[in-house]
Amino acid sequence: MSPTRGRGMDMVLETDRLGKRYGSTWALRECSLHLPAGRIAALVGPNGAGKSTLLHLAVGLLKPDAGTVRVFGRSPYDDTEGLADIGFVAQDTPLYRDFTAAELVIAGGKLNRRWDAALARQRLAQLGIPPDKPVGKLSGGQRAQVALALALAKQPRLLLLDEPVASLDPLARREFLQSLMGSVAESGTTVLLSSHLLADLERVCDYLIVLSAAQVQLTGAVDDLVAEHRQLVGPRHDGGAIGGVAAVVRASHTDRQSTLLVRTDGPITDPAWTIREVSLEDVVLAYLADGTTQTSHSEWGVPA
């Protein structure tokens, strides 16, 4: 296993026009993205946006209905060998609740060819997890730590975490993310973790994928995303082109004034606009607001 951090062009996860359908509803559609090696990537989007579907496709639980997904160049569905390189913690950290943490470590050893039981035991000991108590009786935070320890014991090159902190209290959230960052920093593991709240992940991630309404709204390195977006405030805008603006992501207007969140492709020279820097959260919210509103008017039978 060669270390992957630093070889920035290596793609751990690539999807091309990936789609998954449940009945007639697309849970994920036309999803094209790539995740470079060594990144800590946040997968953000509202509930039902398709985050779990994307992760399940990546770990091979689901078979794509359209397009392709590749993890380390392999198609993950029905690929047992490829599973060895992927650590996965599903939503709500499901574990056999009547097993003790120690038994789960043994079970992992029986189920995996590459398994670092010593690492798992050491982590769990450090975290003060009792080895002989059924994990169903542990706190949510402890259970999440057990699930993470089990995923890390596989020594994965890609770690997928589905809403790992959603059910944790703020303190447990911080502890969980801290211990996660501590361990992947050493190993160079690529991490993709999802949340419906950007705030949960903003401090730890350096790469961002925004999903909404079954489609990718935004993807890229956090620094680039912040650098290329700007808020413009100026006279009421009628939709004409503005020099240096590649796209208007979101616009709000009053009678005289327009506030635009734009993606730039060069310096904005028009002096009519006041230019402000934006935070990552501003960018994400702008893209989310763009994606979610269209669908429900027709379903409710009311005019949009």
Next chain:
Amino acid sequence: MIWLTWRQHRKQALYTLLALAALAALLVPIGLAMRSTFADLGLADCASQLARADVAQATRETCDAGYRRFGNQYGNLSLVAVLLITLPALVGLFWGAPLVAREVEHGTHRFVWTQGVGRTRWALVKFGLVSGSVLILATVYGLGMSWWVDPLTKAAHEGRFGMIVFDLQGIVPIGYTLFAVALGVFAGTVWKRMLPAMGITLAGFIGVRAAVELLARRHYQPAQTQTFPIEGEGPPEVSRGDWILAQGVRNPDGTMIAEGARIQCPPGGKGPEGRVCGAELGLEPGAYNWQLYQPADRFWLFQSIETGVFVALALLLLYLAIRRVRRIA
């Protein structure tokens, strides 16, 4: 995988064995008591004696009386037997239905299917181990029940082909139990929740069992017909233990006169006004009793066919279940 399967199901296995032991503790004393009564009434030799053509009238009467006394004493055990035929369904409900449905309901399938073991292998090992254990269980149960119901079936006229006793003994419990488990597993892969899966298993099991029992079983082999005169000693005793599918009285030209009936007149007997036996029913001279039946010696053949049918259904369901497992996320 084997360790995991054992660790997951050891409690359930223990309870199952305890239940089986409790059942044995209840039934073995009854079985022993039945056997000693059977011997005390001198019924042990009756079957072989009655099968002989030259059986003495006295022997026949003693035997019939003994059978009747035995039947009076133990006949209500048939109710217990009715309860016992539900056991395979219970195994299907509690071993089959939760096997996949429980994992999906608790989300643990996403844990176990993303380890280094593919889910096809997971399914094969798990289904294999559970089916194997159930096979042993059902074999013990079937042999035990064969021993237990033996006196009851000997005393009953329909013998081992009787509606409920056929289902209790021999090798058919193996087929039923495997089928119930496979149906449970399959239902769990379709409905993915334990309670609906259990409900479907129960309904499906009863439906298929009833359909096979009432519609299919009698056609496993072409039935034989037997005729005997309405005057005379009665049906030959070899018919004891035969499974009679239909009977009636027919005229010499073959037309059915009294369906489901049987007429027995003493030899040369005449009615009150000198009429021929059965004349008031419209029977012509030479009318005969007719029966359609499956001979008693086809018991094991029928057991094998029925077991085969259910084992084949079980294998089909397990195959479909494995295919479905590959599509659950």
